[in-house]
Amino acid sequence: MEANVTTIDPITVRCARREDVAVIVAMLADDHLGRARERLEDPLPASYFDAFDVIDRDPNIELVVAEEAGRVVGCLQLCILPGLSSQGASRGLIEDVRVASNRRGHGIGEQLVRWAVERSRDKGLKLVELLTHQTRVDAQRFYERLGFQRSHVGMTIRY
Amino acid sequence: MEANVTTIDPITVRCARREDVAVIVAMLADDHLGRARERLEDPLPASYFDAFDVIDRDPNIELVVAEEAGRVVGCLQLCILPGLSSQGASRGLIEDVRVASNRRGHGIGEQLVRWAVERSRDKGLKLVELLTHQTRVDAQRFYERLGFQRSHVGMTIRY
Numbered sequence: 001m002e003a004n005v006t007t008i009d010p011i012t013v014r015c016a017r018r019e020d021v022a023v024i025v026a027m028l029a030d031d032h033l034g035r036a037r038e039r040l041e042d043p044l045p046a047s048y049f050d051a052f053d054v055i056d057r058d059p060n061i062e063l064v065v066a067e068e069a070g071r072v073v074g075c076l077q078l079c080i081l082p083g084l085s086s087q088g089a090s091r092g093l094i095e096d097v098r099v100a101s102n103r104r105g106h107g108i109g110e111q112l113v114r115w116a117v118e119r120s121r122d123k124g125l126k127l128v129e130l131l132t133h134q135t136r137v138d139a140q141r142f143y144e145r146l147g148f149q150r151s152h153v154g155m156t157i158r159y
Numbered sequence: 160m161e162a163n164v165t166t167i168d169p170i171t172v173r174c175a176r177r178e179d180v181a182v183i184v185a186m187l188a189d190d191h192l193g194r195a196r197e198r199l200e201d202p203l204p205a206s207y208f209d210a211f212d213v214i215d216r217d218p219n220i221e222l223v224v225a226e227e228a229g230r231v232v233g234c235l236q237l238c239i240l241p242g243l244s245s246q247g248a249s250r251g252l253i254e255d256v257r258v259a260s261n262r263r264g265h266g267i268g269e270q271l272v273r274w275a276v277e278r279s280r281d282k283g284l285k286l287v288e289l290l291t292h293q294t295r296v297d298a299q300r301f302y303e304r305l306g307f308q309r310s311h312v313g314m315t316i317r318y
Contacts, residue, residue: 021243028244037245051247058241060217081238082217084180085187085255086196088210093252096244117316126318131288131311143314152290154311155302157276159285 009106011066013115016075020065021052023072027098033133064115066099066108074099076112078119091127092120097139113146131156168265170225172274175234179224180211182231186257192292223274225258225267233258235271237278250286251279256298272305290315 016024022044029038039045055063060081066074079093094116099109120128131154132139140150175183181203188197198204214222219240225233238252253275258268279287290313291298299309 024243034244039246045246047247048243049247051241051243051249054241054249055243058219060219061241063243077242079238079240081252081254082210082213082220083236083255084183084207084210084214084222085193087198087204088206088208090210090213093240095240096242121318128316129290130314131290132314133311134309140312140314147316148314149316150293150312151315152292152313153299153309154313155289155291155299155307156310157287157306157308158310159280 009068009108011068011073011108011111013064013066013112016052016055016063016065018049018052018056020072020075021048024063024065024075024098027075027100028096030098030101033135062119063096064112066112068103068108072100073103074108074112076116078116080120080123080125086126089126090123091129092116092123092125094128094130097130109142110146113143117146168227168267170227170232170267170270172223172225172271175211175214175222175224177208177211177215179231179234180207183222183224183234183257186234186259187255189257189260192294221278222255223271225271227262227267231259232262233267233271235275237275239279239282239284245285248285249282250288251275251282251284253287253289256289268301269305272302276305 025038025044025048026040028034029040055061060079062078064076065072076097077095080090081093082090097109117128184197184203184207185199187193188199214220219238221237223235224231235256236254239249240252241249256268276287
């Protein structure tokens with residue numbers, strides 16, 4: 001069982017601010033899939049800040065960060081999506097979950113995801129969904145541990 | 160090859176209107192998963208109309224129907240979701256794709272999904288994603304035929 005022991009260091013989950021964009025992008029870029037997709041330059045491409053402004057104005061989207069001792073060490077985006085199915089219940093979509101590579105294994109991702117699940121339940125959602133890449137086997141086990149089921153196939157077209 | 164032949168009857172894809180809600184809900188209810196989730200009553204529960212009004216006001220969500228000879232025979236919801244990843248590119252999420260059971264096999268679903276994919280490309284999205292239930296094996300083959308890859312695992316919590 002020892003391999004599954006996780007130290008839980010308490011974090012603060014708060015809304016992302018414009019000055020967090022660079023550290024969020026650094027986390028998005030810091031894995032085998034993100035590396036090819038992001039442009040971690042200084043200064044950061046304006047497209048990231050433009051996207052942040054759109055997110056920030058959208059009442060249905062919450063981009064949050066995990067803060068630990070004043071440092072941003074994780075992020076997550078929760079989208080609240082209205083729909084007709086399930087008697088008109090909105091659903092939650094969790095995206096872009098990342099933890100800083102030097103802070104993994106401390107329960108930060110778990111606290112972020114639990115925050116999103118509780119937030120979804122508080123808002124009366126009947127369903128929370130996410131897509132995780134086939135190759136992210138550890139992530140799939142992680143989500144199963146937090147109560148998610150591998151119920152769907154996630155299909156994508158990427159341009 | 161004959162089993163794959165599909166008759167393509169031309170349809171019109173248009174924004175859903177409030178008076179379409181009942182026929183959309185009937186399509187959502189008309190399969191093994193939807194039957195247990197929907198309440199196809201007359202009058203329809205107000206929650207469906209409340210959800211329609213929220214969707215209708217949301218500029219990021221397009222609920223469309225396929226109309227054939229003046230009858231609604233299919234539906235699809237496309238959500239445009241801003242995000243920081245992929246250099247701040249928005250992504251498209253396709254949900255609630257349905258075709259009236261007596262009009263399946265006529266290329267209606269294909270035209271709806273192609274509409275959503277083209278719409279996403281026109282809006283400059285880099286990614287279109289969807290979740291399809293593990294048990295919907297035909298749907299998975301259908302989406303693969305339209306260019307989608309089985310790249311992700313779709314995970315859910317349902318309350």
